Amino acid sequence: xxxxxxxAAGSGSGKTTVASLLCLALRDRGLSVQPFKLGPxxxxxxxxxxxxxxxxxxxxxxxxxxxRTRDLFARSAASADISVIExxxxxxxxRNPTTDEHSTADLARLLGAPVVLVIDASGMARTAAAVxxxxxxxxxxLNVAGVILNRVGSARHADLCEVALGQVGLPVLGFVLKDAxxxxxERHLGLVQAEQTAWDPAAALRAAAHLRLDALLxxxxxxxxPAPPTPSPTPAERVRIAYALDEAFHFYYxxxxxxxxxxGAELVPFSPLRDAVLPDGVRGVLLGGGYPEVHxxxxxANTGLRESLRAFAASxxxxxxxxxxxMYLGDTLEDLDGTRHEMCGVIPYRTRMQPRLTLGxxxxxxxxxxxxxxxxxxxxxxxxxxxxxTHAPTHPAYTWTGPDGxxxxxxxxxxxxLASYLHLHxxxxxxxxxxxxxxxxx
Numbered sequence: 001x002x003x004x005x006x007x008a009a010g011s012g013s014g015k016t017t018v019a020s021l022l023c024l025a026l027r028d029r030g031l032s033v034q035p036f037k038l039g040p041x042x043x044x045x046x047x048x049x050x051x052x053x054x055x056x057x058x059x060x061x062x063x064x065x066x067x068r069t070r071d072l073f074a075r076s077a078a079s080a081d082i083s084v085i086e087x088x089x090x091x092x093x094x095r096n097p098t099t100d101e102h103s104t105a106d107l108a109r110l111l112g113a114p115v116v117l118v119i120d121a122s123g124m125a126r127t128a129a130a131v132x133x134x135x136x137x138x139x140x141x142l143n144v145a146g147v148i149l150n151r152v153g154s155a156r157h158a159d160l161c162e163v164a165l166g167q168v169g170l171p172v173l174g175f176v177l178k179d180a181x182x183x184x185x186e187r188h189l190g191l192v193q194a195e196q197t198a199w200d201p202a203a204a205l206r207a208a209a210h211l212r213l214d215a216l217l218x219x220x221x222x223x224x225x226p227a228p229p230t231p232s233p234t235p236a237e238r239v240r241i242a243y244a245l246d247e248a249f250h251f252y253y254x255x256x257x258x259x260x261x262x263x264g265a266e267l268v269p270f271s272p273l274r275d276a277v278l279p280d281g282v283r284g285v286l287l288g289g290g291y292p293e294v295h296x297x298x299x300x301a302n303t304g305l306r307e308s309l310r311a312f313a314a315s316x317x318x319x320x321x322x323x324x325x326x327m328y329l330g331d332t333l334e335d336l337d338g339t340r341h342e343m344c345g346v347i348p349y350r351t352r353m354q355p356r357l358t359l360g361x362x363x364x365x366x367x368x369x370x371x372x373x374x375x376x377x378x379x380x381x382x383x384x385x386x387x388x389x390t391h392a393p394t395h396p397a398y399t400w401t402g403p404d405g406x407x408x409x410x411x412x413x414x415x416x417x418l419a420s421y422l423h424l425h426x427x428x429x430x431x432x433x434x435x436x437x438x439x440x441x442x
Contacts, residue, residue: 001074002082002220004145005108005115007091009131013120014150016044018176019086021208022148022216023051026082028205029213034080036073038107039088040382040423042251042289048086050199055254059085062095062102062361063380064428066110071228072255072427073111078227082220085113091135095361102361105139112223114145116173116216121161122151129164136170145219148211149175158210173219174211235264239441242282244290246271248299249324251289255427260286263430263437272328276304284318284371284440285309287325289423293353293387296333296341306344313346313417318371318439321419323385326411327351329419334390347412347419348394351387359384362422364398367409370418371439372432379429381422398422 006019019035026033035048035056040063045056057076061069077083087104094103108115117135121128128149136144147170152158158175165172241260243252249272257267267286268279273295278285292299300306309329313319321329326349332340334352359382366377373379379398397411397420411420416439426433 001077001222001224002217003077003085003111003113003222004082004216004220005085005087005104005111005113006118006148007087007104007108007115007135008118008120009135010090010093013118014176015086015118016047018118018148018150019084020047020051021176021204022211023048023084024201024204025208025211025213026084026217027051027053031081032079034077034083036076036083036085037088038085038104040384040425041088042253044086048084051204052084054080057255058253058425059107060102060425060428061106061110063382063425068428069107069110070225074225074228076255082217083113085111091115091117092139100139105142108143109141112225114143114219114222116145116219117147117170118150119147119161120151121149121157121175122153122178125157125160126164128161129168129170132165132170133168136168144170146171146173146215148173151176151178153178155210171215172212173215174213176207176210179207231262234262237264237441238266239264239284239437240268240279240282241265241284241286241437241440242268242270242279243286244272244288244325244328245269246273247290248273248292248295249288249290249328251322251324251423253425253427256425256433259426259430259433260437263434264441265433265437272305272309273298273302276302277308278305278312282312284436285312285320286436287319287321287328289323289325289385292324292327293333293335296335299328300333300341300343306342309344310346316416318436319346319417319419320371320436321347321417322423323383323421326419326421327387329412329417333387346417347414349412349419350390352390354386354388357384357386358388358421362398362400364400364410364422366413367396367399368413370397370413371416371436372418372424373435379422379424379432381420381424383421384423385421 048056162172329346330349395414396409397413
């Protein structure tokens with residue numbers, strides 16, 4: 001089971017670009033490449049998916065237990081020739097500054113995966129060796145196999161860096177020339193998703209021409225991992241569950257959707273932007289995160305779908321809204337300039353865009369029973385949003401302890417409806433998926 005973790009000194013080093021080029025080059029060689037992304041990231045994986053031709057999977061040692069992380073990795077990696085795992089932030093950046101917990105280094109150790117350092121070599125030569133050696137030597141028990149130099153000015157520049165890296169015993173496994181066309185555009189929640197960016201595979205392959213694929217494949221040799229347990233048989237009777245999927249709503253973990261399918265869900269996509277009504281015969285609705293604020297006017301103008309969703313929720317069938325889904329289920333969504341857009345009115349909440357980002361892992365407890373979990377259930381999730389409620393929650397879904405030690409109440413849970421800013425990973429908490437599908441079945 002060949003595998004490589006691509007890591008860097010920090011964000012902005014070009015990990016996503018290099019990982020995508022590597023996936024594309026290996027795929028062009030005729031290999032089956034399984035991409036992974038560390039962390040609760042919905043955007044970088046779209047670029048890896050496009051390059052590899054296989055759905056990128058998220059691995060997160062906070063949202064997933066140790067055993068579950070290994071199992072989900074092995075389940076997807078087993079059918080590929082090689083797995084390429086893109087790290088997050090810097091190699092040792094995790095939940096806090098005093099340990100490697102939940103960092104890229106932590107995941108590499110857990111998976112027994114060799115690490116390839118992506119070094120942004122622009123403006124340096126010998127210093128590239130100091131940076132790479134520092135990353136290699138800082139943490140114990142890491143197999144740092146070599147370096148890919150990114151944003152180099154020329155082949156001569158790459159040679160200078162390679163000589164310096166040879167002095168510290170780190171091989172260069174390839175380089176990528178500086179090219180503004182390779183830079184991936186960003187917007188307020190991170191990179192623009194792959195579907196909305198230009199992609200010239202021929203130009204990308206030319207950019208990947210200096211990656212030393214034979215050396216990288218040799219470096220990817222790693223000890224075998226235990227086979228994952230065989231999933232329980234999927235119930236014969238499928239339950240149709242509609243899930244929002246368009247430009248406004250598309251933040252889903254593939255393993256979470258797979259977990260719903262394993263529990264008996266037949267997932268039916270629909271578009272809150274364009275569809276007039278919900279799909280026929282569905283017994284539940286899932287509204288993931290995304291960019292409802294970017295498409296607020298169009299969402300508001302689609303009154304047919306908003307009325308259909310409001311009537312569905314009133315029929316006591318389960319409705320789950322997650323982050324962007326919460327915003328859409330509320331009464332109004334207000335832009336930074338004060339413009340208000342009518343939303344679905346399923347929950348008595350209003351949201352307003354904010355100039356500051358709210359983000360972070362959360363260890364939460366369900367306050368009220370919902371289609372996902374009974375009251376008192378502990379869950380782990382992640383927040384990442386620029387909007388906020390304009391008032392205190394009236395039917396809070398979750399509570400957790402804030403940074404100041406005070407309790408925080410969040411979300412909405414009442415009857416058959418659950419809406420929250422928390423992004424949950426059903427792959428890490430299969431009981432949530434099972435309860436949701438059974439609630440829809442009932």
